[in-house]
Amino acid sequence: MTIEDLTAEGDRVAVRWIARGTQTGEMMGIPATGKPTTVTGMFLNRLAAGKIAEGWGNFDALGMMQQLGVIPTPEPVHV
Numbered sequence: 001m002t003i004e005d006l007t008a009e010g011d012r013v014a015v016r017w018i019a020r021g022t023q024t025g026e027m028m029g030i031p032a033t034g035k036p037t038t039v040t041g042m043f044l045n046r047l048a049a050g051k052i053a054e055g056w057g058n059f060d061a062l063g064m065m066q067q068l069g070v071i072p073t074p075e076p077v078h079v
Helices: 061-068
Strands: 002-009 012-022 036-048 051-059
Antiparallel strands (some): 012 036
16 A cells, blocks of 8 residues: 555544555455456544544545456447
8 A cells, every 4th residue: 555645634634545456365255356456545534632533434446346357347438
């Protein structure tokens, strides 16, 4: 995992990240595919007393599933 951006203001810290890996075991009910993936995401954390008190996260699950071949990637539309 690589942190691409890290920003803090007040009691909030925002992180934008990229994770790269190969699915070698079962994940979310999906058997190992052996396929490499690159996934992007973000976290927003609220700090209290020097510790993470709350956190929210989001990542590109659809893109990951398409890279693993679980969900088909749509064909490009030519206009």
